[in-house]
Ligand SMILES: Nc1ncnc2c1ncn2[C@@H]1O[C@H](COP(=O)(O)OP(=O)(O)O)[C@@H](O)[C@H]1O
């Protein structure tokens with residue numbers, strides 16, 4: 001459960017008084033997520049009448065989100081929303097402020113979007129996710145903001161160094177395996193592919209769906225300026241395997257690739273680089289999960305994610321037939 005900061009209901013009610021959002025009816029900590037503290041709020045609605053209720057997300061920023069980056073995320077979501085992407089708005093209080101402090105943390109009130117996150121995507125759902133990512137990349141064109149990816153290849157080296165030999169406590173031999181993979185990526189990472197703002201974490205839990213339709217893309221807190229096709233590789237690694245990484249679903253991958261290509265298109269150079277981008281994506285999530293595995297206090301109210309599920313994906317990508325990855 002990702003609630004790192006507990007906020008008494010009275011304090012949330014007082015926080016809401018700054019907005020035209022009504023009074024607090026209920027506040028529930030949200031179990032999903034690992035980065036920030038999230039609450040689902042129900043309010044009376046602006047007219048103050050119980051029953052005319054509205055829902056909001058209250059997010060308190062923890063861990064990897066730097067407060068200085070929040071204006072980038074807010075402007076990005078404004079830009080994408082104005083171009084038809086289904087992304088949540090950050091809500092301004094009566095003085096026009098979107099960023100607040102609550103319980104000693106930076107905090108924002110965010111539009112609630114309907115939909116559920118699928119756990120076993122069908123090919124049709126993977127296709128819709130691919131198309132939503134392609135549309136996001138299209139809509140991101142012309143966005144003036146820039147943000148460096150702290151979890152780029154240099155960031156993976158730094159993270160691996162911070163994990164050090166503790167990686168071997170997760171699985172014997174993991175530290176040298178990671179070192180070898182970093183060396184391979186240093187030698188094979190593509191140099192000059194198109195860049196844009198990317199989501200960088202478009203896992204199924206960050207895509208809200210109703211049936212086969214995408215109703216919302218959320219959790220932009222890793223979004224940054226980086227290689228566009230790397231975003232598709234991250235999405236591929238998250239959508240095309242069983243959770244534990246042991247089973248690969250080729251049909252989902254072909255559908256994801258088709259959806260993306262339809263909405264945005266991939267150049268020959270992007271296709272050729274895709275296997276290396278997938279290896280990078282798998283290592284990135286292996287390392288952040290491994291770091292959290294080693295460093296999360298035993299009493300934290302959060303479910304740690306299994307780093308080995310990403311080692312299995314990495315092993316798959318290292319051996320895969322490149323032609324197979326996005327279907328013929
Ligand atoms: N705008 C939103 N609308 C609806 N649900 C949301 C929204 N933002 C977050 N959630 C819910 O909260 C959960 C955690 O949010 P997320 O941003 O993924 O957290 P974290 O940044 O901690 O990983 C999501 O899985 C989803 O269930």
Ligand SMILES: N[C@@H](CCOP(=O)(O)O)C(=O)O
Pocket residue numbers: 032033034035201203205206219285288289305
């Ligand atoms: N998607 C990452 C963890 C980040 O969590 P999220 O809830 O913000 O997507 C992973 O699975 O390792």
